[in-house]
Amino acid sequence: MNTSFNWIKDLVPGLDCSAQEYMDAMTLSGTKGEGFVTLDKNLxxxxxxxxxxxxxxxxxxxxxxxxxxxxxxxxxxxxxxxxxxxxxxxxxxxxxxxxxxxxxxxxxxxxxxxxxxxxxxxxxxxxxxxxxxxxxxxxxxxxxxxxxxxxxxxxxxxxxxxxxxxxxLGLDDTIHEYEVTSNRVDCYSVLGIAREAAATFRLPFKPPVVPETGANASEKSSDYIKVSIEADDLCTRYVGRVVKDIKIAESPEWMKKRLRASGIRPINNLVDITNYVMIEYGQPMHAYDLSTVAGNEIIVRRAKDGETFVTLDGQERKLDSDVLMICDGEKEIGLAGIMGGQNSMITEDVKTVLFEAATFNGPNIRKAAKRIGIRTDASGIFEKGLDANNAIEAMNRACALVEELGCGTVLNGAVDVHSELPQPVHITFEPERTNEFLGTDISREDMLSYFKPLEIVYDEAKNELICPTFRQDLKSFADISEEVARFFGYDKIPTTLPKSGATAGKLSFKMRVEGVARDVVEFAGYSEAMCYSFESPKVFDKLLLPEDAKERQVIKISNPLGEDFSVMRTLTLNGMLNSLALNYNRRNKNVKLYELGSVYLPKALPLTELPDEREKLTLGFYGEGDFFTLKGVVEEVLSRAGLKLKPEYDPNAGLPYMHPGRQANIIYDGKVIGFLGEVHPEVCDNYDLDTKAYVAVIDMLDVVEKATFARHFNGIAKFPAVTRDISMLVPKSVLAGQIEAMLAQRGGKILENYALFDIYEGAQVKAGFKSIAYTLSFRDKEKTLADDEVNSAMKKILNGLESLGIELRS
Amino acid sequence: MMKEKLEQIRQQALSAIGGSDTLDKLNDVRVSVFGKKGELTAVLKGMKDVAPEDRPKVGAIVNETRAEIEKALEDAKKKLDRAVREAQMKAETIDVTLPAKKPVLGHRHPNQIALEEMERIFTGLGYEVIESPEVEYDYYNFEALNIPADHPAKDEQDTFYVNKDILLRTQTSGAQVHEMEKGRLPIRMICPGRVYRSDEVDATHSPVFHQVEGMVVDETTTFADLKGTLTEFAKELFGEDTKVKFRPHHFPFTEPSAEMDVSCFKCGGKGCRFCKGEGWIEILGCGMVHPHVLEMSKIDPIKYRGFAFGVGLERIALLKYEIDDMRLMYENDARFLEQF
The missing domain is CATH 2.40.50.140 (Nucleic acid-binding proteins)
Structure with missing residues (x-):
């Protein structure tokens, strides 16, 4: 909404301040100024x-x-x-x-x-x-x-x-631009803005005096035109009035100046009047050449599905039954509230005009304009849902201007068809409650003084505030309190902190566990990434997922920005790999990233209930490091989150996007909580990532379920440990995990620790075997261990290892 | 006779100690005095020849002499030790201006840093941090927030829909409804999270971004409390000298509603390129919870009042860390992340 400062000053006599001061004051009272242009700045x-x-x-x-x-x-x-x-x-x-x-x-x-x-x-x-x-x-x-x-x-x-x-030239003016909020339809007009200005500056508001028109005319509008509304759910009011003996001419300079200042090109008196009233009253108007209106009849009805219509810009428009049409006795002549038809356009030869001021169902206009694909100044206003009472006033103003400009002869009375007109809303005046609500101490007299310029009338007998119908936003106590706050001044309202009892401020347990995970991975060198939650369905092919993979069961967005953003992710790999590839191709070395973000798993498709949003910790890197450094970070995350058991790793994870020989499911307490490994080289190729990359994904909800911040001190060992080394020839098929499981199982309570210290495969080792060596550490918390206790434990261990086909070297 | 001998030993020894410039030489002195064939050892051996009645007296002198020589030896050794260590340390001198060997630590995302600052501020004020679904029912995102089916705000927010009932939340405000429905009062919560709007990607827009919702519902909550709380928040986040300005605005689920501006922390409010000459920067929307919204969530609007606010997290992070392009936030270039 743009308005001429000169015009506002004419409506609010006594308004004397700079354009900046005006804008600042208006902004603080709720009519936000977005800036102004001083037309004569450099003149x-x-x-x-x-x-x-x-x-x-x-x-x-x-x-x-x-x-x-x-x-x-x-x-x-x-x-x-x-x-x-x-x-x-x-x-x-x-x-x-x-x-x-x-x-x-x-x-x-x-x-x-x-x-x-x-x-x-x-x-x-x-x-x-x-x-x-x-x-x-x-x-x-x-x-x-x-x-x-x-x-x-x-x-x-x-x-x-x-x-x-x-x-x-009218260039001695300043044009203010306002951001009018959607609840203030009345402020999409110069009068609405001026009323706010008058209330803000506590000055009188002088709207134009509109004289009665056509009272002496021998003919009535209704002699010329009949109006019926067939779709009264979409058209709340239709006011038609006929003007004869049209004399097309240029508009006077004062009107042209105001139109120009509003960014509207003056055309001729007739067109200018409709535009002028639209700006002034916020009520779009239309003028038809009555000679083109067949049957002297206006019918407001829905279009038929598939019907077409040529609008006055010459375009053919396709319609449906939710589009409201203005029709004459034979045909459609206008898209209601959006644009007139070519077939009823005003020409220079017009003799008799039908002026239309109507109000429509706002949302329907908005949707129709969107579907048809035209948005006009008029539809932009109509879509906000206009006050039906304002339509007649706008019509009266237009007719007064017709007479003032000598543009034609206004006929007696309007043809006014409407359903029930909006009635003023009555709201109980509760000054104490308003003060409690705002935390203020404003007198009732002051409050009443704010309402007066807003044309909110106080009925003392009933203690009610009667709100004008152009203020559709005023419906209840809170709305009245806002009016009080606005004109008392938001800046004058005190600043206090809530007085009620203390509450415990806290993060949820889950957030605390996530915090630990962040700390660990950041200490391990991983930086936090943020990736989109939606992606292209093509990523499943890039990740080599088979056609029937459950990850392909995705939530689709019905109106996405494009295919690349069209499905909610079911795995986090795509974002991570894209980010790694971006870094790699920008020649950043040794990049380590992590993301804490959700995947969205539908419970059933099509979606009937909300999906599972499962938060994943995704780690990814290329450059320095390998599978085992990543594994170390994963284990540290689990351990710091209080998951005390030793995680297990299943190499048969069967993940198509991972290197088949370098992947593992992470199993904690019998449950798969994630996976890690090297990314399949073909997947790397698909992401234009020309290096080895490693990723790990851990389900944070699984971690949170097992996490604890409880810690217990176990004392510091008082008795010495006994260490023994075992060196083994291990069949290649036997995994270190199996050896360790055997050590843990057979070592008993006194086996405190075991650590792999050598692993070798090659020429010196016989075919089909690898050489592995462990250091075992035994300790009894209560006493110094005797040799035979250690020996007996060792014997059990060695027997166990032999059962795995392992040969002992020493 | 014995006495003179001892005096002679003493003088010779002290002189030899004084003249020893290495630990080896010092050791030679020690051996020459205290060794098996040492002079003092010899004297001690000769004690048996001293008359018994003189022994205590001579013994005292012997001890005195020995103590004195030992002390001199000890002192000289300390001095020599120190000299040796000093020489060694001198040889070990390093160029301390050579580059550090840094541990390679990861970096938190600026958005997360900004969020954690906000969480710190609000938990300190007694707020609980909660979560709320991203894929959400229309009811929670719109209807229960006073945005019925035909409301223009529904169009304004350019919503991504899954179907007619389920959508990607356009605001974290649905968390207000979830929290109220729990029926636990009073409420003091913030809810951070991702939100979605159908905006094309550019320097200031992203179809995915984050908001932090806040809500207080209690019997005595006032608009003044809203102002006080958010003023406190702004000062904590942007510095004690920050000024705030509340402007009337409109949100369907709050009434009265406001937008809060903070004085530009770059120029202090004088107006600069950063604040586009305005001196003020808009940072959040807020207001008193609309009584109808309380009512829809089964909270008595006569007994209870509340305030709510919503902050764009990226906006705060971009402003606070002077990041000039939103796209950087989702690109994950290490050279960007390393700066935080």
Missing amino acids: EKIVVGEVESMEKHPDSDHLWICQVNIGAEKIQIVTGAQNLKVGDRVPTVLDGGKVAGGHDGSPLPENGIEIKAGKLRGVESNGMMCGIEELGSSREVFPDAPENGIYVFPKDADVKPGDDAVHA
């Missing part, structure tokens, strides 16, 4: 000049030497413009003055362009006659301005040499 010393004589420059074939009357004196100006003739009155910038920009309409320089007297090919020139672009405006709103020429005031313009040209 200095620009007057109306009258060209008194012109002669060709002796040394140029395109320059003219003009004598220009600027009121007090005559000055000589040399110009290259070709559109001037003697007698033209033009904006003229004098020596030492400023214009806003160049004549080509390119972006305006911050400080404008200074104009100095000088010589053009030897001939003195003491100023410059200006084109509309040089004045910072455009042919868009000054359609009478020539292309590449000097702006010439119209013949009938009330200006004389020496007058302030900036004022004459």
Whole structure:
């Protein structure tokens, strides 16, 4: 919403402050200013000049030497413009003055362009006659301005040499831009903004006085037109009024100025009036040439499915039964609330006009405009759901303007068809409760003084506030409290902290466990990544998942931004691999990343209930490190989260995206809680990752389930440990995990620890075997171990190992 | 006679100690005095020849002499030891300006750092940190927040839908409803999490981003409490000198509603490129929980009042750490992450 500051000042007499002060105050009372444009920012010393004589420059074939009357004196100006003739009155910038920009309409320089007297090919020139672009405006709103020429005031313009040209053009104005919130439909109008301004500055609000029109006309609108609403759920009111003897002409300068300041191109009096009222009242209007309305009849009904209609921009539009149409006795003549039809367009020859001011179901207009694919100024306003009571007032204003501008003869009365009109809402006035709610101590008198300029009426007998229907946002106690807060001033409301009893501030147990995981992996060198939750269904192919993989059971977004963002991820690998590949291809060395983020697993498809959102800790790296360094980080995470048991690893994880010989499921307490390994080289290829990469994924909910922060001190060993080394020849098929399980199982209580210290496969070892050596450490907490106790434990262990086909070397 | 001998030993020994410039030489002195064939040892051996009545007296002198020589030896040894160590340390001198050998530590994402700061502030104020689903029912994201089916706000938020009832939440505000439905009062909670809007990726937009929702419901909550709480929050997050400004705004689920601006922490409010010359930066939306919203979640709006707020986490992180492009947040370039 953009409005002219001059227009607001006319409606709020006494408003006297800078554009900035105005905007700041309006923002603090709830009408947020987004900025303003001062039209005359760089316009200095620009007057109306009258060209008194012109002669060709002796040394140029395109320059003219003009004598220009600027009121007090005559000055000589040399110009290259070709559109001037003697007698033209033009904006003229004098020596030492400023214009806003160049004549080509390119972006305006911050400080404008200074104009100095000088010589053009030897001939003195003491100023410059200006084109509309040089004045910072455009042919868009000054359609009478020539292309590449000097702006010439119209013949009938009330200006004389020496007058302030900036004022004459209406450029002595500031345009404020506002962000109007969706609940304040009334502020999509100059009157609405001005009412807020009056309340904000505690000044009187002087809306236009609208005289009655057509009272003396011998004919009535209803003699000419019949209106019926067939779809009263979509059209709440239709006001039609007929104007005869139309005299198309230009609008007066005051109206053109206000239209221009609102960014609207003046066209002719009839069109300008509908536009003007739309801006002023926030009620879009339409004018039909009554001679094109068949059967002198207007019917408001739904379109038929598949029907087409040519709008006044010449486009054919496809309709459906949720689109509301304005029809005459035979055919459709307008897309209700969106755009008129080509077939009822006003032409210069129009004699009799039907003015329409209607209100529609806002959401339906919004959806229809979206489906059809046009959004007009009118639909943009209608979609907010307009006050039906405002429609008749807007119609009255339009008719008053018709009479004022001598544009035609307004007929008696309107044809007004509507369902039940909105009634003012009554809200009990509860000043104490409002004060309790806001934490303030505002007197009831002060509160009432805020309501008055907002046209909220206080009924003392019933202790009720009666809210005008244009304030559709006022429905209850809280809304009234907001009005009080706005005009008391949000900034004056005290700042306190909640007074009630203390509550325990805390993170959930899950968040604390996640915090531990973050700390561990960050200490281990992994940096935190953040990846999107949705991705392309193509990732499943990139990850070599078979067609029937359960990971392909995904939640699809029905209106995604594109295929790349169309399914909710069921595994976290894609984001991690993309991130690693991005780093690798940007030549970052040894990159380690982790992500804590969810996968989204549907319980059933199509989705009928919310999916499982399972948080995963995903680790990934390339460069320094290998499977076992990653395994170490995983184990440290588990251990620091209080998972005391030793995790197990199943190499037969069967994960298609992992290297078949270098992958394992991580098993804790009998449950698979994740996996780790080297990424399948083909998957790396698919991600353009030309190096080995390792990933681990741990289900955080599984971890949280087993996690604990309880810790117990076990004392420090008082008695010495006994260590024994075993060196073995192990069949290649036997895994270290099997050996360790055997050690743990057979070692008994006194086996404190075991550690692999050598592993070797190669020429010196006999075929089919590998050499492995462990150090075992035995200790009894209560006493010094006797040799025979250790020997007996060792014997059990060695027997066990032999049962695995292991040969002992020593 | 004995006495003179001892005096002679003493003088010779002390002189020899004084003249010893190495531990070896010092040791030679020790051997020459105390060794098996040492001079003092010899004297001690000769004690048997001393008349018994003189023995205590001579013995005392012998002890005195021995003690003195031993002390001199000890002192000289300490001195020599120190000299040796000093020489050694001198030889071990390093160039301390050579580069450090750093442990390779990972870095937390700036978004997470900003979140943890907020969690710290609000847990300190007695708020519980909770979670709420990302894939959510329309009811929790819209309807229960006073945004019925035809409400324009539904369009404004450019929602991703799974089907007509289930969507990707566009705001964390649904957490308010979940929390209220638990029926545990009073409520003081914040809920961080991912939210989704159908915005094309650019320097300031991402279809996935994070919000932190906050809510207080109690019998005495006021708009002044809302202001006080968020003022405290802003000062903690952006510095004690931060000024705040509350502007009226509109959200369907709060009334009165406000947006909070903070004074630009770059220029202090004078206006700069960072705050686009405004001196203020908008950081959050807030308001008193709409009584109708309380009512829909079965909380008596006469007895209870509440306030709620929602903060865009990326926005805070971008501002606080002066990150000029939102895309960096989801790219995971190590050179970006390492700066936090």
